[in-house]
Structure formats: C-alpha cells, structure tokens
Amino acid sequence: MSDAKTMWNPYAPLTARTTRLLGIGAVVTVLVLWTLVTGLELVSPNKLPAPWRVAKAFAYLAWDAENQRSLLWNATIWSLGRVIAAGMLVVAVGIPIGVLMGASPRVNAALSPLIDPFRSAPVVALLPIMVMWFGIGEWMKILFLFVGAVVFLIPMVRDAVRAVPQAYWVGARDLGATPWEAVRHAVLPLAMPRIADAVIVAVSVMWTYITVAEYVNAREGLGQLIQNARRFSAMDQVFAGIIVIIAFALLSFQLMRWVKSRLYPWETRV
C-alpha cells in the first residue's frame, strides 16, 4: 500500500482501492477510539456521548414516534431554505460586483477597501449589529448569512476575472471589440469555472455560519436544534445535529462540483 518509494512522492498515482481503504481506515479508527473512550467511561457522557447514544438520538430526531413528527426533517428544511435564499442573494449581488471589480481597476480600487477587510473580520461579531438593524426575524438570519458569504465571494470572483490571460482581451480588441465586449465575450466566459468554484466556497461558508445565524430567536433550523439540545444538556442530540450539518455541507459541495463539471466540461480537458 505504501512502500518507501511512493510514500513521499506527491505525484505517485494512488489506486481507487488504496484511497478508499485509507479513508475508511481513518474513519473506523476514530470510531473505535470514540467507542473505547466512551465505553470505558474515560470521559463523562455529558461531555462526549457514546456513538450508539448519538445514533439513538439521531433516530429519535429523525422520527419521534410518540409525537408523530420528525424534528430533524423540519429543522433541515428550514436551514436548507435559509442557505438557498441567502445563496441566491449572494450570487445575485456578489458575482456582478466581483466581475465589475475584476474588469476595471478603477472599480476595484474604489470598492476593495470596503470589501477586502471583511474577509478577515470576525463576521460573527457583526451578529448584534445585524439584530439591531434588521430585528430578530427571518431577514436578519438571511442577511447575516449573506454578509458572511458575500465578503468571500466578491474578492474570489474578482480574482477569477483577473486570472484570465490579458492576451484574450487584447485579441478581442484587435478584432474590433469594444473594451466591454472584450470583457463580455473573451474574458468572462473563461473566468466562469473559477467563478463557479467561488460560489461553491461561498455556500460552504454559509453552512458553517448557519448555526450562528440561527442563534438568535430561531424556532426552527439545525442551529436552533443544536442550541436547544445544548440547553437541555442533550449532548447526543448536539452531536447528531452537527453530523447532519456536515453531511449537508458535503452533499451540497459534491452536488455543486458535479453541476460545475457539467456546465464547463472544457475546463477539465484543458
């Protein structure tokens, strides 16, 4: 599997079987350690619930037979809805601004001092301000997700546009394109795959912020579910909720990657 010759060769191809084996091995190892640590009660169950208890909590959340309801389904739909709503807003606002910044150094010079610092700013600390401005309703949650993700998306879209070799723009100008036509027909189409990557990152960022967005006055959602479970010290439910969020983030990531490869098949072939 890993003889000395290929161990530290970054370019050595790995068979699908080896890749799968190593991945599953790592997950199983963590599960075994988790089982041992909790089974032998080395850690208090209030801090780290055993895997089977998390599984049970998951089953309960997925289908509560007593009350004939699925807490998890309900929470997931709400969180998913917020991510999709905020995501559409992020794309509708972020891509045009990023493209304009990438297409014109003047626009970039004017806007980047307003946008770039927020990439490293603690967006979570903005939450109280968002509450002050937008109240505690649905808009606040969606706008919080929006702000958190759009400050990442805009600079990435700009960089995607600027990464297209200048020769494409010059070539189109030589053929008689106006400067904007050269951007529109020669630069933008080539920036699209990287813009799609930026959208994928922005959506991933939103999945990490969803719990924070649902921190204040949420009656539904995965963040609220985790928050609620923590309040009742149901650590098993907290773990189950986190696993569901990770699963959805991964799922949407894979889905968007697949859509991207379908939209821009020429990119992978270059």
Add this chain to the structure above:
Amino acid sequence: MSEPTAAAVSLVLRDIVQEYPQRDGSGVLRVIDGVSLHVDQPSIIMLLGPSGCGKSTLLHMMGGVRPIGTRTPTSGEVLIDGVPCHGAHDDVVMVFQHYSNRPDLSVLENVAFPFRLRCWRERVKESDWRERVNSTIEAVGLAGHRNHLPSQLSGGQNQRVALARALSLRPRILLMDEPFGALDAQTRGEMQNLLVKLHEQNPCLIVFVTHDVTEALALGDRVLVMSTQPAKFADDFTILEPRPRSGSWQRSTEAVRLEERILDQLHSKSAGRGSVSVTI
C-alpha cells in the same frame, strides 16, 4: 508576389521611435530607433530578429494593439492607406502565437467569434458571414473538425483556427506574431505551405514576425533584418524566387549565401550583448 487582381493596400511606418522609462528612473530606454517602412504591394514582409529586439512591439503598433500605460509609438506614425492609424483597424487583423482560441467554443464558433461583435455584425449579413466562416474552415483544412473544442486539436490545428478566424474578416493587412513559433518543425513546414497557398488564393499584405531564418527565407518577398537595443532595420533583402520555394532552392548557393549574410548581420549587430539564439 503581387497579383493584378489584389486589392491595393498601403502601409507606411514613418520614423517610429519607442521609448520606455527606465525601471530605476534614470531617464528613458529607447527600444525602437527611427524605423521607417513603405509597402504598397500585397506581399509577404518578414520581420526577422532575435528574441526581445522589439519586432513584436513594432507589429503591435501596426495592429493598433497598445500595451496599457505607455504611449506607443513615442514618436512617428503608422499610416494605412495614407491615414494615421490609432487603435484597432478593420482592414488589419493579427494572428498571435498563443491564447487566441476560446477553449469553451468549437472550431466553428471560434472562427465565427468576430461576428458576435457589434462592429462586424453591423457590417456583414449573417448569411454572408456563415458562408465566409464555412469556406475559410474548409480552406485551412479543418472541415472535419467543425464541432471540436480547441483542447481536442493539435497545436498546428489550433493555429489553423486562428488563421481561419483572421481570414474570414478578409483583411487587407494580416499581421502575424511568430504564429508558428511554438510548433514542431514538421508542423511549422505544413503551416508555412498552407499560408503560401492561402496567400496565393487571396493576396493581402502579410507582415510576419519571426526569429527563424529558414522561415523568413521560405516565405518572404522581403526580409527585414532587425538589430537589437535599440531596434532598427539593419538589412533589407528582397527575394524574387516564387513561392512555394522548393527544397532544392533552399539548398541552392543563392539561398545559402543569403542565409549566411542574414546570420552575419544578426550576430554582428548583437555583438557584445551575449549570445543570440537563432534557429536555423
């Protein structure tokens, strides 16, 4: 060589000087020093010189493609049909060595690309440009590849696409910036033959930049040898041998002597500036 039916064209360079500010701020660096040229035949003019001598800069001036941030030329002017040329010109089209085909468009769409632009859409009817695009794709030998993407083509085929796109605009002046420089020797030879054939069918003025002496001798009606730092026309050879030029002509005493003279010129003018890479 010119044909009687060819559209008349005149290209004049008048005392072109190009200077750039020095990087350390100590005055200016003169890269092109008073270059003049007058051509009024639809012939093939070769600009031959070592890498970095300023021949591409000169070609870009003729194409009206200006690098950002500097005034080009610093002094002098480019006249096309007697009119000073500022910016891209309808009758002048460039073919670059790299990055000209959009990777997301098929051969057909790449050749038809200029007709997405307003200036050409307004001027050429759709039925006309479709006809032009199809006939040039056939002329460059890509009829079987209409729907292929650039990544599915070889380097030579990609340059055929670039050539077809340029020719579909029916330029009276075609500027070629080392278009075959990245191709292997055999493909380069095929492309040269193709260019000769297309030029025969539709004569226009071709200004062709190269650092390859063999290429200059195979294609040029005139070979302008450029010196370097600053660039000037050091020598101006006229070759009367009709194209296509056979291998036996290229091995003839006349051709070999010419080649030696050109090589001497290239080496002498760059003496003291280190080695110059000249491909033979």
